[in-house]
Amino acid sequence: MVKPKLFLDFDGVIVDTITAIVDLYNEDFLKYSGFKKVLPSEINSWSFEECKCASSEIFDFYFNTPRFFNHLKFMENAESLLWLLMYDFDVYVVSHGHTPNLNLKSEWIYNHISKDIKFIGVDLDKHKDKSCVDMTDGIFIDDCANNLKTSNATYKFVFGEEYPWNKEYGYIRCISWIDLYKELIYLNSMVYQKE
Structure with a gap:
């Protein structure tokens, strides 16, 4: 059959995916001015707009790196x-x-x-x-x-x-x-x- x-x-x-991306963001931007830790439950946008310190290019970069897959x-x-x-x-x-x-x-x-x-x-x-x-x-x-x-x-x-x-x-x-x-x-x- x-x-x-x-x-x-x-x-x-x-x-x-959301948790992996948020984890990377929180690690990388911890020492930036205006940084506020983001929880996965706070994400409500496709482009991670809640992660204020990073640009959309940063998220595109994350998705294409082995580091992202190591966090998955x-x-x-x-x-x-x-x-x-x-x-x-x-x-x-x-x-x-x-x-x-x-x-x-x-x-x-x-x-x-x-x-x-x-x-x-x-x-x-x-x-x-x-x-x-x-x-x-x-x-x-x-x-x-x-x-x-x-x-x-x-x-x-x-x-x-x-x-x-x-x-x-x-x-x-x-x-x-x-x-x-x-x-x-x-x-x-x-x-x-x-x-």
């Missing part, structure tokens, strides 16, 4: 539940980024999850969203509503807490990996196992 395809975003779904941690329960999902689904990680970022993501996935997961890097310089990836008959999980909106996946779930970039309604929201796992196992039993 062919396994259903599961497409997962990387940043904000598998890994806690799995979202709570993501690692163990991802392993369980690999028994029932053909898992792909689909992520947006510049070339150095995509190369480092691929390496991180290989080293921290499994070489059996297929990584699809979508170059930010060439594509504004992930619609270039054919997800026909698949399930897509992302924390960015625009990526869900433009995808051709059959089933779409928005992941995580509500932010300005994912307030779109019309998608089932999974706040945690426990929620996500339950939804995916249910969908698999009700749709894919009956085919």
Whole structure:
């Protein structure tokens, strides 16, 4: 039997990107005039505007360095539940980024999850969203509503807490990996196992 395809975003779904970026900012700008420690829970903007001492170029730089990947941690329960999902689904990680970022993501996935997961890097310089990836008959999980909106996946779930970039309604929201796992196992039993 062919396994259903599961497409997962990387940043904000598998890994806690916000915490990693905030940690780097707090380390690097601690001694700057006007510095105020920022907590991950205070971030409510896509471009980390709450981190007042740094420019957008700094955050772009962070995303493309090994140091950022050394700070990355799995979202709570993501690692163990991802392993369980690999028994029932053909898992792909689909992520947006510049070339150095995509190369480092691929390496991180290989080293921290499994070489059996297929990584699809979508170059930010060439594509504004992930619609270039054919997800026909698949399930897509992302924390960015625009990526869900433009995808051709059959089933779409928005992941995580509500932010300005994912307030779109019309998608089932999974706040945690426990929620996500339950939804995916249910969908698999009700749709894919009956085919």
